[in-house]
Amino acid sequence: MKLLNRFLPHPLLTLMLTVIWLLLVNRFSLNSLVFGFFLGLLIPVITQPYWPNRPKLKKPLKLISYTLLVFWDIIVANVTVARIVLFMPNSKRRPAWVEIPLDIRTPEAIAMLGGTITMTPGTLTADISAQGRSLLVHCLHAPDTDEIRDEIKTRYEARLKEIFG
Helix, strand or coil, X not given: CHHHHHHCCCHHHHHHHHHHHHHHHCCCCHHHHHHHXXXXXXXXXXXHHHCCCXXXXXXXXXXXXXXXXXXXXXXXXXXXXHHHHHHCCHHHCCCXXXXXXXXXXXXHHHHHHHHHHHHCCCEEEEEEXXXXXXXXXXXXXXXXXXXXXXXXXXXXXXXXXXXXX
16 A cells, blocks of 8 residues: 555546646547556656645545536626626625635635635635634625625535535
8 A cells, every 4th residue: 555655646636637638638549648647647756745744535525516516606606797797887886805704724625715716706815814714705796795704604615624524
């Protein structure tokens, strides 16, 4: 097992790099697959010293449903933002800063939450408190900041807390 960890330190990263390589070359062939797999093996081995404490995922399969949820939310938010920008007069827009108190503590989970918020159109993670206890989020249109805060906590943070433990 120790030998396997030495040559395959991050199996999911190896798989992801292989898939990304196949998407980048935009053509599937055996050569592309082999070279992508080679890169997927080589890059994690070279970068292993920079990963001293790999994040522990309590429920890694839940990451798939989280990713699908985020993709769906991005699509819905694009339509919502387009509607706000195109049809809502400036005088009716209610941009706001929302502070999101955090229950999650691992840096990876906090970074993932901040990235999720930023990737979703209409919201932007602007800052994290010095102790990592809250995020400052800007919303394009937030008539009820408490509702936005609660939605982020239940929709995203609760799932990340379950994934990262």
